[in-house]
Amino acid sequence: MKLHFLDRSSHRDTSFTVKKNSYPYFLRIWHYHEELELVYVTKSTGTRFIGDSIERFRDGEVILIGKNLPHMWLNDEEYFAESGSLIAEATAIHFRQDFLGNDFFEAPELKNIRELIEKSRYGLKFENLNPKIKNSIQVLDKGTQFEKLMRFIHILKHLADHKHKTVLSSEGYLNTFKKTNNKNLDKIYEYIFNNFDKQIVLSEVAEIANMNPSAFSRFFKRINRKTFKEYVNEIRIGYACKLLSEHQYNITRICYESGYNNISNFNRQFKKITGKSPSQYLQHHKRS
Structure with a gap:
């Protein structure tokens, strides 16, 4: 399983990107990138690989992946059938750790978000997340650039304050794959x-x-x-x-x-x- 580097950088007119994926199956590439990635799986099942974490995934999960952490969502075999009608759908947000500047999250009021971003280096799974936050992720591509930015910070704040977070990858594995x-x-x-x-x-x-x-x-x-x-x-x-x-x-x-x-x-x-x-x-x- 070869590890690939992918460029997920934002366009010039935005500090982060929002992409809705809807394909017969997700990208079958074990890869990493400089950007953090927030993923909301809206329709799909299979096996999720994040660092040395290997778990089943299904509809409704929300995952935050840190900078340069290798990952892959591998759909179940039935998604690859030539005559299959299954669809894999997810909303993915890519952003740099300093997407609002080097010192933005150093503000005392944003301490929880800063800690969330730091902890994302292991990969995080959010359990029992409020459906309103999931919906906010799904519709983040709507509105003006300023409105999207404000809603995105709101999403990060809710994820940072959420109590039921699971760390996915281990410290040893993380050290191995530092760029x-x-x-x-x-x-x-x-x-x-x-x-x-x-x-x-x-x-x-x-x-x-x-x-x-x-x-x-x-x-x-x-x-x-x-x-x-x-x-x-x-x-x-x-x-x-x-x-x-x-x-x-x-x-x-x-x-x-x-x-x-x-x-x-x-x-x-x-x-x-x-x-x-x-x-x-x-x-x-x-x-x-």
Whole structure:
């Protein structure tokens, strides 16, 4: 799963963009961008990937994604049927962290919004949100530029004050995907995402980083706060969770599809990372 950078920058005459998406299915690209993204899914189901969070999604959810946080909404298989009539719909708002200037949110009255924007770096899900706020998001493209701006600040204020927020991605994953000027590091992450379902040899990855294996291991742990092996296992188990949620393969098949060649090791790593066995995860997911 290759990570792509997308340009979501605003037009010259506006500080943020509002786009209503209505397609047979959402964009199937694991991507990130400089802009924050507020998404209201109005019609669709599938699996949502934000950082190392992998969860089912459905109509009505509202998500705030921070700067440079990788994400993707993957629709259920029936959305991709050639003769299908299903539609995936969502309203997406893209804006820069400083879209109103560097110091605007430093005002004491806007402290909660500032904290919301800071916390968005993990990805946030808003539970039991007032339908009026959802409607405000959906109709934000209406009116003059000034009216839209005032309504958008109003929306951010309500989201900031909302009590039922769930943090989606982990600190370790966030540190991994901070945008850097280290092209070798970017190549390492790309290599892992393209090859995690196969055998990955440490010496080959170290060569990409132009380091010897020992130096690379120390470097990787310092950057990611986990060993290279732990990181690869988390990516593999995350992918296994996705496959389990789709109910297409049995657990043994998923073990091999996720890059493991030993079912006992797969079960051990799965429980270590998720706290459940694959069968327990599958049963829990069927009930959710």
